[in-house]
Amino acid sequence: MSQTQETRGIRTRKFGERLVGPGHPVYVVGEIGINHNGSLEDAFALIDAAAEAGCDAVKFQKRTPEICTPRDQWDIERDTPWGRMTYIDYRHRVEFDEEAYAAIDTYAAQRGIDWFASPWDVPSVEFLERFGNVKAHKVASASLTDDELLRALRATGKTIVLSTGMSTPGQIRHAVEVLGSDNILLCHATSTYPAPAEELNLRMLGTLAREYPNVPIGYSGHEIGLQTTLAAVALGASFVERHITLDRANWGSDQAASVEPQGLVRLVRDIRIIEESLGDGVKRVYDSELGPMKKLRRVPGVLAEAS
Secondary structure, three states, X not given: OOHHHHHHHHOOEEEOOEEEOOOOOOEEEEEXXXXXXXXXXXXXXXXXXXXXXOOOEEEEEEOOHHHHOOHHHOOOEEEEOOEEEEHHHHHHHOOOOHHHHHHHHHHHHXXXXXXXXXXXXXXXXXXXXXXXXXXXXXXXHHHOOOHHHHHHHHHOOOEEEEEOOOOOHHHHHHHHHHHOOOOEEEEEEOOXXXXXXXXXXXXXXXXXXXXXXXXXXXXXXXXXXXXXXXXXXXXOOXXXXXXXXXXXXXXXXXXXXXXXXXXXXXXXXXHHHHHHHHOOOOOOOXXXXXXXXXXXXXXXXXXOOOO
């Protein structure tokens, strides 16, 4: 596929007012998930951090606890920062209700940043559809095999980001068939928190691009550090998602694999430098090279390309 074909929209998707795909700036998402720990104040602070770093969007996770928590785990007690409570009570403790999401919706708009979420069940899809500013949805890797959820997401008609961690090629292919390929974006991911470098397998970005030539390919990283996420951009990721946190020592299973605000600033800055440096692949002599050429090249050579 030529670059011209790609930039005409064959491999682009809409995210609000933005187009995502080859030939467009990398769409950078700060994955808040449940790192807010049920605190709207922390959610706002994370939105601030993402906006100030230059992210395009923040993402949350939305669950109906009674659906997403196995029944045999509801009454198991655990120690939490808010005292000892049952697991089902804990799941409710870290979920935002409609009033909280309405506040998030307003606050993100004020900060000029998109927001969306990963719904883990069909009622959560219906919940998120109440917010007009949500222009896309995400399928978490754990939900890739949930056909009922995939069909509900497809019915929204919105762009769907499909994460492919913990999934076989056959399972990915089936999910794409259920969702349809017209409105999806595939995200390579390794579902370990944090993920070791030797299991990131970044060359899967190229594998997915070859397997799904009409679908933009992105990267959802769960590793420690920034280098490998930047490598994913150099390898062609059109979409990048990293978990973000106010403090990696905070309570929660995702915190250790998350990026703190100062790291997020560096990540977005370096993504923009990399995408600018990639160029178009056409060899040329730049005007800035003419001075060094005159000074350093002993044999001029042929100046024009042979016809």
